[in-house]
Amino acid sequence: MDRDNRVETLSEAECLRLLGTVPIGRVVYTEHALPAVRPVAFEVGPDGRLLLALDAGAAVARALDGTVAAFQADRLDPVTGTGWSVLVHGRTETVRDAVAHGHPPLPAPRPTVPAREQRLVRLAPELVSGHRLLPAVRPVRIS
Template sequence: MPQARPLSRSECHALLSSGVAGRLALSAPDGPHIVPLNYSVVDGAVVVRTSPYSVLGTHGRDALVAFETDSFDPDRREGWSVVVRGRAEVVRDRGQLDAIRHHWEPQPWASGARSLVMRIRLDELTGRRLGREPEPGPRVGEDQAARRDDVARSA
């Protein structure tokens, strides 16, 4: 049976930067919630867009949250998981919002207005891999740049 091994911070960052969707866990007055959403990694933070009236927009502001993204191959029994834990903060600064849009603004898959931009800084970043080592691939950031270009072409 394969052993799980911890990932280095740079491995975690590379895998996190290669993803497009994850799950954000937060606590609300009615209990814990796990919110699936898409994201981008910009300037050392996971960036998401949500509705100001969603569970995340209502109860996630300045709250301690956990964000997780992963990839698994059940047939091979291998995969990886990366977790970011930190405080979710609303991005209000016009210059920071412009920088996020310039880099690659998250494009929500669900319908509806998603005008609230939030981020979780990569202060606590951990991960682990189960199974064989990955094949060499793109460098950190190349995957998101390619996705940004794909989104721009399809718009």
């Protein structure tokens, strides 16, 4: 941890634990040879894989079948200037017949994607990194 810049590096286990505390993150993928970012509802499975809820008809759902993608989520407090950010890279795969495999529909970001139009994509983490932004340390003043 470097107190000068207030940033602490997080372990992979802590990153996955923190991801489980927020319902929405951002998936980063390639669209027309350019990086694209989309907010998505997600959950962290017991095996550490992420399950992303996407609109089945959206281009992102098709783009994330069998590709490498990144996923980022955070929780930052603008008042205290503290929080955390986690970044996950890995291979994605569409979950075929999700309900039959025990995956009920996930709550989706606004606008709501009805369950019948939802496609679940699993992201298997290969690289996981995260950082916590700590409170500023005030210098001690000696009179």
